[in-house]
Amino acid sequence: MSKVIEVVEELVSPIVQDMGLELVDIEYVKEGKSWFLRIYIDKEGGIDIEECGIVSERLGERLDEVDPIPHNYFLEVSSPGAERPLKKEQDFERAVGETVFVKTYEAVDGEKTFQGKLLAFNKETLTLELKVKTRKVEKEIPFDKVAQARLAIEF
Template identity: 35%
Template sequence: MGGEEVTDAIRKIADRVTAGRGYELVDLEVKREPRGHRVRLFVDKEGGIGLDDLQSVSEEMSAILDVEDPVDSSYTLEVSSPGLDRPLRNEADYKRFLGRLARISSYEPVEGRRHWTGRLVSVEDGVVNLDLEHENGAPARIPLSKIAHGRLEVEFPRAEGRGRASGHRING
């Protein structure tokens, strides 16, 4: 099988395994390396995914991959959560994380910009509305069709009485 066929076969298996548990397959990476393939699954569920959940997905995926054998060489399987700064891939993701801080980049300029960081306000008619908290003016309106990358930003609450910042953010 070619690279794309291998990825498609693994994605079908991963979709079956995660959907059967009520989990979401956030992303899948299959990379050929000198000593075989590296297969990475990023899995989540409503309320957050735990280590036991990830282990059970890993065990079932490994068993099925060994039987169905879509990879023509040895492979390393990694199953993890998408992280606190998880990617936003589709309209459902943007709606799910309304109120959260996000960083968005577009394929081409929208309203004269290609990069924004702000709070997800709404998603209406295929447009993400982003409150640019530290900038004066109307929220940014970014069509989903023009979004190249979207990702949640990690926020840490401000310690009371320690500075004037309303929160801390890690850019990664």
């Protein structure tokens, strides 16, 4: 699977760069009996359906030429949505000041999931402001222990 993602990233990167967009993520997954190749793109201010359509069309042509996937699959190009995943260092840097959800590989002070305001990020540590009952506390999470992270919507 990772080989497919590598090839697709090589094919889609120049397309999104030419359009002034950002490649947020690529997923290649099997759901039920069907395979899905999902491309998530974004830009400052958000993207629209037309931009998704153009990327889909151009990438579809390149995928037909290179043919890196030996079976049928569905190609989906979309925005990452309001709860955008945070994967690259620059994603975390941009998210400072935002509410985030973080899941770790191993427990940090007895917990593996955290949701709070991202106060700071450096290449080694995330600093979150968490609400614990009626007070706010700061929690440092080692970056190398982060399994998953995304923006979170607070209600």
